[in-house]
Amino acid sequence: MRFQGNSLEELEELEQELLGLGETKLGGLSYSKIEVYDAMHSQLEELVQDDEDYRAYYSYIKKKLVSYLLRYGMHTYTDHLTIYEDTEKVLKKVLSYDSQNPIAAYRLGFLAYRSGIHSEAVMYFQQALNSQTFYIDERFLLNAEQISRAVLYLTNSALHTAIQGEVPSCDIISTGYTSLPTQLCYNDGMLNSHAYRIVTPFGAVLCSEEESGEQQMKDVISLKFNKFGALLTYNGISEQLSPVQANVLRYLLVKTRRGEAATPWSLKDYFLFTHVITGVPEKTFSSVVAEVKRIMAEMEIPASIKVAEDEKSGYYFDGSSPFVVIDRVDEELSL
Structure with a gap:
């Protein structure tokens, strides 16, 4: 990160300059903005250890960085560079700053489910639902529909794991566990019809x-x-x-x-x-x-x-x- 050597005051000045640039028509953010907030976060993380007066500022910058990554990170480009290679890396980066973020865990579960990695999907959906019970910032909580979908995704991921093999979403096949594919088909129908x-x-x-x-x-x-x-x-x-x-x-x-x-x-x-x-x-x-x-x-x-x-x-x-x-x-x- 090229801004890690700058002082907090210099970073604040850079932030002000970059904020004045706004955003591109399609919402792309300059890679520099991510770097500046990352550097500010690192400095404030150290400062808050010795001075609690920095706590509110540190919390704000962390939320700012998390917001950038959640909203725009996976779709942000510079002229020749994608900030991160894919959405999964962006969401894992979010969890590195905010390990209990419910929406990041939910989205990672969705990606894992869509990719057929059901054991990871179970882990992320369970994490999202657990975090939902105590997470404070309402901006990053799941809404009622997402909670219902997380339960369905979690159930289906567990069913896939129990079957120990991929089952086509609506093909009832003879596996010795006829009720499991039937339940998978029903749940997938609910997820698709309420997407x-x-x-x-x-x-x-x-x-x-x-x-x-x-x-x-x-x-x-x-x-x-x-x-x-x-x-x-x-x-x-x-x-x-x-x-x-x-x-x-x-x-x-x-x-x-x-x-x-x-x-x-x-x-x-x-x-x-x-x-x-x-x-x-x-x-x-x-x-x-x-x-x-x-x-x-x-x-x-x-x-x-x-x-x-x-x-x-x-x-x-x-x-x-x-x-x-x-x-x-x-x-x-x-x-």
Whole structure:
């Protein structure tokens, strides 16, 4: 790490410079940002041993680093370099900083299950469920749907291990343990049919991947999350949003209305490029909202994001257009 020799004061100055650079259109973060926070974490880890006054600062930087890795690390590129080789390495890096992080363990379990490494899947899903009972930071807890899915994944992983061989997800074969493949088939059906969440003004439902990709209706704002952020679609026109743009728009659509606006404070955790002391600058927050509104206008989406009269730098969705927000339950990070 090239910043490990810098003083904490120098690192803070570098952080401020890098934060001013923002993010690329697809949400890619400079590798330097990860390195700076890693170096800050190392220095503060030593300082806090002698001076408890650094404890809050140390905790903040660690959470900042964990947030970067969880949200963007596996999809972050520089010109010629991927920060880490794959998602698994990113998530294991998270656990090296925060060994009990429930969402990191859950995602590692999902990757192991998908790869057919069922003994590892058992370990990670059990870790995620155990950590869920005492972990404090709500941002990294599993939601209710993920808890249910973790139990199903854990059960299926244990069944695969018991069978001592791979069983096709829905092929009932003669193994001498007919009930085990039957249960596997049933559980897989539940996991597949509840893999995606569709949110509309009328509420939320869970569905399969096939159902989540159904043809969009005319004059409906569609926001479908993917590994780069989300694809915004309206009447056949699509635009890729960066992660921060996508999260801000989702919040506006789903959680705001007149009298309940989105503000720099309510959305501070969505902005990974906030400063450690000042939080989300109003200018930064407003510029992201302005960019989202610009994209929507270019797509000929009717103006529906309004300035809140009773909130400084607040915005809300006026409900004038129907919308649908689609994301994968396994990949959601609650905030």
